[in-house]
Amino acid sequence: QVQLQQWGAGLLKPSETLSLTCAVYGGSLSGYFWSWIRQPPGKGLEWIGEIIHSGSINYSPSLKSRVTISVDTSKNQFSLKLTSVTAADTAVYYCARGSYGGNSADYWGQGTLVTVSS
Amino acid sequence: QTVVTQEPSLTVSPGGTVTLTCASSTGAVTSGYYPNWFQQKPGQAPRALIYNTNNKHSWTPARFSGSLLGDKAALTLSGVQPEDEAEYYCLLYHGGTQFWVFGGGTKLTVL
Numbered sequence: 001q002v003q004l005q006q007w008g009a010g011l012l013k014p015s016e017t018l019s020l021t022c023a024v025y026g027g028s029l030s031g032y033f034w035s036w037i038r039q040p041p042g043k044g045l046e047w048i049g050e051i052i053h054s055g056s057i058n059y060s061p062s063l064k065s066r067v068t069i070s071v072d073t074s075k076n077q078f079s080l081k082l083t084s085v086t087a088a089d090t091a092v093y094y095c096a097r098g099s100y101g102g103n104s105a106d107y108w109g110q111g112t113l114v115t116v117s118s
Numbered sequence: 119q120t121v122v123t124q125e126p127s128l129t130v131s132p133g134g135t136v137t138l139t140c141a142s143s144t145g146a147v148t149s150g151y152y153p154n155w156f157q158q159k160p161g162q163a164p165r166a167l168i169y170n171t172n173n174k175h176s177w178t179p180a181r182f183s184g185s186l187l188g189d190k191a192a193l194t195l196s197g198v199q200p201e202d203e204a205e206y207y208c209l210l211y212h213g214g215t216q217f218w219v220f221g222g223g224t225k226l227t228v229l
Contacts, residue, residue, distance in 0.1 A: 035218075037164075037220075044207065044220060044221075044222050044223045045156075045158075045164065045207050045209075045220040045223070046220060047209065047217065047218040047219060047220055049217075050218075058216045058217050059217065060217055061215065061217065062119075094163055094164070101169070101170055101173075102152030102154070102169050102170030102171070102173075102211070103154070103166075103169040103170065103173075104152070104154045104169065104209050104211070104218055105154070105156075105164075105166055105209075106166045106169070106175055107166075108163045108164060108165075108166075109163070110163060111163050
């Protein structure tokens with residue numbers, strides 16, 4: 001059974017960099033898509049981006065200039081960095097696994113609330 | 119900016135049938151958008167229900183089905199149960215620019 005466990009700083013000041021990591025248990029990074037998705041309090045889901053183990057990366061156009069998604073195969077983890085955060089980046093951030101065949105996100109992490117406040 | 123539109127809210131009676139839809143501002147939704155559907159209950163992470171238009175995950179109850187309906191993607195719940203009350207999100211892939219976009223969500227009330 002695949003499990004995703006995520007962690008990272010929960011409170012940031014404006015202009016700082018958000019950094020989250022997601023560890024994958026019970027499965028390999030190879031052959032899958034690894035995504036980050038966020039949800040502002042009381043609002044809907046927003047797709048941030050994905051990395052395919054082969055190295056291909058896709059980002060949401062609205063966040064592309066500030067986002068970096070990377071993979072650490074030695075640790076079976078992948079990460080999200082979002083620079084120059086503002087209050088608008090306050091959200092629950094989720095990591096998720098997808099696969100070929102149009103499966104965008106079958107297994108999800110538990111979510112991490114990141115609050116941006118001065 | 120690409121916008122994916124869902125009904126903001128729907129109400130259904132227990133045992134009834136309801137269809138949620140998902141439209142894209144870029145045009146008719148086809149199988150090439152690989153429609154995915156998710157269920158989210160308060161305080162929980164989303165749970166995947168349907169991928170690639172009409173494929174169910176191993177845990178998806180049989181009463182959930184996905185399809186294309188006209189120029190939209192659709193999620194149909196047949197024989198609705200009280201526990202189906204939740205927020206439902208669709209997700210579409212926009213291949214031209216290689217990114218996914220969520221719909222705004224449909225709040226389904228079972229009453």
